[in-house]
Amino acid sequence: MKPxxxxxxxxxxxxxxxxxGLRAAWRVESAFRQxxxxxxxxxxxxxxxxxxxxxxxxxxxxxxxxxxxxxxNSAIEAIVDRASPELNELAGxxxxxxxxxxFVSLSTVVVVWALVAIDRFG
Numbered sequence: 001m002k003p004x005x006x007x008x009x010x011x012x013x014x015x016x017x018x019x020x021g022l023r024a025a026w027r028v029e030s031a032f033r034q035x036x037x038x039x040x041x042x043x044x045x046x047x048x049x050x051x052x053x054x055x056x057x058x059x060x061x062x063x064x065x066x067x068x069x070x071x072x073n074s075a076i077e078a079i080v081d082r083a084s085p086e087l088n089e090l091a092g093x094x095x096x097x098x099x100x101x102x103f104v105s106l107s108t109v110v111v112v113w114a115l116v117a118i119d120r121f122g
Contacts, residue, residue, distance in 0.1 A: 004029060025070075025074055031102070035067055043063060046060050062113070063109065064096050066109060069105040070102055071100050076095065077095055
């Protein structure tokens with residue numbers, strides 16, 4: 001077992017690290033800020049567009065998926081920049097793959113929201 005806090009203290013510490021990470025992403029990542037604002041704008045629309053709680057949950061989940069993917073992409077970029085500040089093929093590939101993951105998550109939003117809208121209005 002690794003050393004460190006256990007029980008409730010570990011949960012409190014983990015929550016603090018989470019808040020610290022979200023603040024850092026908001027402060028230094030413009031894409032995260034933009035995607036967060038869009039998610040906050042789209043979230044009420046999910047309740048309007050979704051005709052059931054599971055459908056609404058699915059729409060909201062796609063928005064959360066984008067934010068989670070952007071956080072992971074930002075983490076990849078930070079660690080790659082730390083480990084390999086000079087140009088490197090593998091570092092570039094890792095960053096490109098992180099960017100591609102964000103693209104996939106954004107594409108998922110477009111497809112899922114479009115399919116739900118077509119089902120509702122089409």
